Amino acid sequence: MREVCVVGIGMSKWGEVWRRSLRQLFVDAAMEAIKDSGVDHLDSLYVGCMSSGMFVQQEHVGALCADYLGMAGLPAARVESACASGGIAVRQAFLEVASGASEIVMASGVEKMTDCSGDDATSALAGAADQEYEVFHGATFPGLYAMIAHAHMDRYGTTPEMLAAVSVKNHHNGAMNPVAQYPFEVSVDRVLGSVMVADPLHILDCSPITDGAAAVIVTSEEVARKLGKPYVKIIGSGLATDTIAIAQRDDITAIKSAGMALDRALKMTNRKLSDVQFAEMHDCFTIAEIVVMESIGLYKPGQAGPAVLAGETALDGKFPINSSGGLKSKGHPVGATGVAQVIEVFKQLTGRAEGGRQLPGSPKIGMTQNMGGTGASSAVHILEVA
Amino acid sequence: MAMFSSRNWREYPQRYRMEASRFKKSGKTYFPPRTVDPETGDTKQEMVRLPEIGKLLTYTVIRVAPSMWGDEGPYALGVAEMTDGTRVMAQITDCDVEKVKIGMEVRVEFRRIQSEGSAGVLSYGYKFVPKWF
Numbered sequence: 356m357r358e359v360c361v362v363g364i365g366m367s368k369w370g371e372v373w374r375r376s377l378r379q380l381f382v383d384a385a386m387e388a389i390k391d392s393g394v395d396h397l398d399s400l401y402v403g404c405m406s407s408g409m410f411v412q413q414e415h416v417g418a419l420c421a422d423y424l425g426m427a428g429l430p431a432a433r434v435e436s437a438c439a440s441g442g443i444a445v446r447q448a449f450l451e452v453a454s455g456a457s458e459i460v461m462a463s464g465v466e467k468m469t470d471c472s473g474d475d476a477t478s479a480l481a482g483a484a485d486q487e488y489e490v491f492h493g494a495t496f497p498g499l500y501a502m503i504a505h506a507h508m509d510r511y512g513t514t515p516e517m518l519a520a521v522s523v524k525n526h527h528n529g530a531m532n533p534v535a536q537y538p539f540e541v542s543v544d545r546v547l548g549s550v551m552v553a554d555p556l557h558i559l560d561c562s563p564i565t566d567g568a569a570a571v572i573v574t575s576e577e578v579a580r581k582l583g584k585p586y587v588k589i590i591g592s593g594l595a596t597d598t599i600a601i602a603q604r605d606d607i608t609a610i611k612s613a614g615m616a617l618d619r620a621l622k623m624t625n626r627k628l629s630d631v632q633f634a635e636m637h638d639c640f641t642i643a644e645i646v647v648m649e650s651i652g653l654y655k656p657g658q659a660g661p662a663v664l665a666g667e668t669a670l671d672g673k674f675p676i677n678s679s680g681g682l683k684s685k686g687h688p689v690g691a692t693g694v695a696q697v698i699e700v701f702k703q704l705t706g707r708a709e710g711g712r713q714l715p716g717s718p719k720i721g722m723t724q725n726m727g728g729t730g731a732s733s734a735v736h737i738l739e740v741a
Numbered sequence: 742m743a744m745f746s747s748r749n750w751r752e753y754p755q756r757y758r759m760e761a762s763r764f765k766k767s768g769k770t771y772f773p774p775r776t777v778d779p780e781t782g783d784t785k786q787e788m789v790r791l792p793e794i795g796k797l798l799t800y801t802v803i804r805v806a807p808s809m810w811g812d813e814g815p816y817a818l819g820v821a822e823m824t825d826g827t828r829v830m831a832q833i834t835d836c837d838v839e840k841v842k843i844g845m846e847v848r849v850e851f852r853r854i855q856s857e858g859s860a861g862v863l864s865y866g867y868k869f870v871p872k873w874f
Contacts, residue, residue, distance in 0.1 A: 474808050481807075487752060488773055491854065491864070492831050493803060493810050493818055501801035502820060509799070509843045554802040602820045602828040607799055 356453040360579035360741060362572050362586045363392020364698045367465075369567035369686040370536040377411050377467040378423045384568035384691075385424050385463055392572040393582045398457035400424075400431040401447045403440035403464035404690035409479035411470050420463070437483035438639060440464060441569065441693025442725030442734030446592045448573040449736075458578055463570035464691035476564050480689070483728035485600040497561055497640065499601060499729045501553035504642035506607040508555065511657030513645065515555050519546035520663045521641035522559050522683055528670060529680020531710030536565050536686030560641040565686030569694035571701070579741065585705040590626070590720075591737035593619030599731045610643075610730035613650045617724070620735040628652055631737060632718040633674060633703065635696035637726045638681040647724055648676070651735075670712060678703060678712050693725035693734060704740045749862050756866035759791040759849065761827060772827045793849045794872065795821030795829065802838045809855060817841045821869055835870040846872035 365387025367380040375383065381402065389397075402420045407413045414433075421431035434444045441464030448462035468476050481490045484499060507513045523543055529535035546559040579586040595615035601607055621628065628651070638644040648659035653674065662668060668676040679685050679699035682692060700721040702708040719740050726733040754760040755773050762774035766783040772791055777784055800819030803810070810816065817833040819841065833841055834852065847869035854866045 477807050489830055491866070493806070493813075493816060493855075494830065495803060495805075495807065497805070498801045498803045498818055502799040502818070505801060505843065506799035550805070551802075552805045554804070556801075558805075600830065602830045607820065 357455065358576040359449050359452045359589045360574055360576050360586045361589060361697065361701050361738070362574050362579045362582055362584065363388045363390075363394065364701050365389070365391055365570045366534050366695060366698060367568040369534050369565055369688065371469045372566040373469065375566065377407055377413055377465060378419055380467060380566060380568040381420045381463060381465040382423050384465070384570040385420070385461060388461065388570035388572050393584060394459050394572055394574070396459065397426065397429060397461050398459050399451060400426075400429055400461045401444040401463065402431065402433045402690070403442070403444035403693060404433050405435060405437050405440050405466060406479040406482060406689070407467065409482065410476065411467050416465070420465070436732045437727030438637070438687070438689045439693060439725045439727035439732045439734050440690040441695070442723065442736065443594065443693065445571065445573070445694060445697050445736060446594055446734055449589050449592045452573050452575055459572065459574045461570055462573050462694055463568065464688070464694040465568035466688035466690040467566050468564045468688060469566050473564070488600050488602070495553065497556050498553040500640040500642050501556045502601060503607055503646060503729065504555050507642060507646065510608055511660070513657070513660040515547055516543055517645065517660030517664050518555070518560055518641040519543045521638060521644045522546045524663065524669055525638060525677045525681035525683040528678050528712055529684025531712040532680045532685055533709055535680045535684050536563055537684050538680070556640055556642070562639045562682035562687040565688040567686060567688035567691050569691040569698055571694055571697055576741070586741050587701050587704045587738045588741050589736055590739045591620035591623040591735070593617060593735045594732070595619065596732050597730055599728065601729050608646065608656065610646050610650045610726065610733065612730050612733035613647045613724055613726060613735070614652060616733040616735040617651045617722070620722070620737050624737055626720065626737065631720050631722045633678065633714055633721045634676050635679060635699050635721070635723045636676050636681065637692070637724055638677055638683050639687060641683070644676065644681070647726075651724065670714060675714055678708065678714060693723065696723035696725055697736060697738070700738045704738060746862050749857065749864050756864070757851065759867060760788050761791050762786040763789045770825055770827050772829060791827055791829065792824040795823040795847055795849075795869070797821050797833070797841070797843055797845045797847060798828065799843060800833060800841050802841065819869065821847050829867075831867050831869050833869045848872045
């Protein structure tokens with residue numbers, strides 16, 4: 356396989372973007388990525404999108420997006436793996452360029468989540484769980500992660516304060532990110548005092564509902580060099596799955612797919628986890644960040660919560676996590692999230708992170724971890740400065 | 742969305758009788774039943790019914806519920822390990838949600854679960870109740 360690079364990035368406005376439709380959000384992000392990269396054409400397009408059919412009754416999103424980007428005719432397809440759709444769109448672009456089948460591929464993601472009621476959005480998101488054996492019995496997404504959290508607290512002594520510390524850290528970072536949906540600080544007390552959604556998760560332990568799109572241009576190193584702008588290499592890509600229902604897992608306190616995806620991504624590189632300096636992680640709920648930290652081998656089981664409390668994953672910590680604000684503060688337009696994670700790592704590696712959240716010491720290697728449902732799928736990418 | 746009743750009655754063996762599959766080669770039981778044993782790839786199996794007693798491995802209390810569950814909230818939901826080692830997710834009912842605990846012994850009972858979709862098809866199935874009831 357040949358070297359694969361990211362050469363340009365683009366994001367639409369994120370939040371409750373009532374003035375922009377699904378297609379407009381995509382075009383906003385895509386046009387910005389094309390402009391940022393300087394490419395003069397695309398060879399193909401992947402669009403990560405979880406549930407446009409349920410959110411806005413629109414399927415066939417690959418064709419729709421190519422059409423409204425003014426490129427009808429372009430090979431284009433939608434990629435769906437719940438909240439990991441975006442990460443897998445990046446992976447498909449990576450594989451297509453690595454194989455030599457294409458030179459310039461756009462990996463994008465989009466979700467339009469506020470054109471329907473909160474109830475309908477909840478029900479669309481629940482499609483990432485097991486409909487017949489979880490959702491049928493009244494499970495919601497916060498509820499499923501809450502069950503993971505209770506099991507983790509029972510086994511390892513993880514506390515609500517440790518969960519809240521994830522939210523506090525991510526909001527602190529997000530407050531410096533101009534695209535964040537909720538760019539404000541929260542305190543541990545405020546998190547613990549917010550409405551309980553599903554014990555032990557409060558509303559401020561949960562990522563929000565967001566409209567938004569993100570796009571990156573993925574290309575060969577040859578093209579990247581010719582464009583003459585700073586770029587980063589995707590040195591590893593890993594994807595793994597697990598049982599769809601949490602009851603079927605031997606260990607409810609771990610997310611096995613995250614570790615498997617990381618191992619597969621690392622195997623493509625000559626790097627170890629200890630070479631990776633920072634990460635964007637899928638903090639759909641605060642407990643998710645803690646469990647993923649442990650499941651990828653960054654911390655021993657039970658050690659991630661105390662590490663977050665001790666500031667080890669803060670911007671100035673030894674392994675910063677979610678410098679962008681994460682899903683919690685930046686927002687979580689599900690199909691776009693995995694692509695936006697790559698954008699943050701790109702910004703950090705090229706020194707483009709705004710608002711004072713640029714990591715110290717010019718980091719060279721970062722990773723993204725994006726997951727679907729309760730971790731029934733995980734996509735990991737490892738990126739390195741060129 | 743309209744919900745056809747076939748989607749409901751197709752699940753009766755699991756929802757009403759908790760029928761599971763036990764594979765010949767590994768002796769492992771899966772609920773819901775599977776065609777293929779993930780451990781061995783075996784497809785030879787027999788139907789067994791799950792035991793009715795289990796212990797809670799984890800739980801939550803859903804306090805912000807979708808509107809279809811609204812009048813029932815807050816409700817407790819958990820995963821129990823049954824006495825044969827299989828694991829099942831269900832609501833925990835007939836008890837104060839504040840008193841649900843990990844490790845609590847539960848028994849399975851046949852209950853109304855919900856009315857599904859805009860057609861309002863009534864669905865029944867299993868819920869957990871504390872064993873001492």
